[in-house]
């Protein structure tokens with residue numbers, strides 16, 4: 001019974017930042033064991049929505065439930081992993097030292113360090129000081145921290161930014177492998193070519209949801225194979241409807 005309830009359930013979510021409403025009553029569910037893509041232009045509210053799901057964002061109205069509990073509940077601390085756009089790893093420590101430290105903080109098993117280093121493709125750099133990593137390696141080290149402890153829900157803010165196509169492909173494969181094991185992933189991106197790799201897409205614009213559909217559903221609805229064109233079409237439909 002429990003496992004069929006959504007991993008994340010958002011209802012009528014309103015958020016105000018800097019005196020301005022930036023999320024205008026969002027509502028959607030994320031089924032367990034799926035990869036939800038949060039797509040939309042810079043500033044549309046993806047990070048704010050992720051912060052609300054992790055429970056670090058003050059909300060003005062509505063509800064956000066994660067694994068059946070209100071977002072941010074103490075019981076969710078180890079069950080939800082969050083990788084922000086700004087890497088949280090310490091620059092003066094090696095990757096392995098960082099991971100051992102964060103594993104100890106969250107009570108993850110020691111052997112998780114080797115697993116997550118492999119998963120993000122940083123086995124060769126494990127003893128390299130973070131300050132000397134390339135941008136893409138740095139962001140993957142940050143992602144590795146979120147994977148420690150095998151959280152049931154993973155919230156990843158633009159995890160593939162700055163990565164070459166081969167690494168992006170590998171990370172998307174990892175995301176789907178995790179989902180197959182039952183993990184639920186919320187992954188943001190503003191690169192539309194990543195949209196097709198998700199199980200379900202939440203297309204956002206200016207704090208609203210333009211579409212909540214599968215990539216194929218969106219293609220069928222807009223009559224185009226190209227998801228970027230589909231997105232633009234939805235925008236013009238929306239603008240046509242409001243003028």
Ligand SMILES: Nc1ncnc2c1ncn2[C@@H]1O[C@H](COP(=O)(O)OP(=O)(O)OP(=O)(O)O)[C@@H](O)[C@H]1O
Pocket residue numbers: 017018019022040041042043044045046047048049190
């Ligand atoms: N600390 C803040 N104070 C005031 N306004 C903020 C703050 N943080 C974000 N905003 C505003 O909230 C809106 C949503 O921002 P958010 O960071 O959620 O967008 P985003 O879709 O994640 O953007 P990006 O893709 O560029 O990371 C933007 O208009 C932004 O300017």
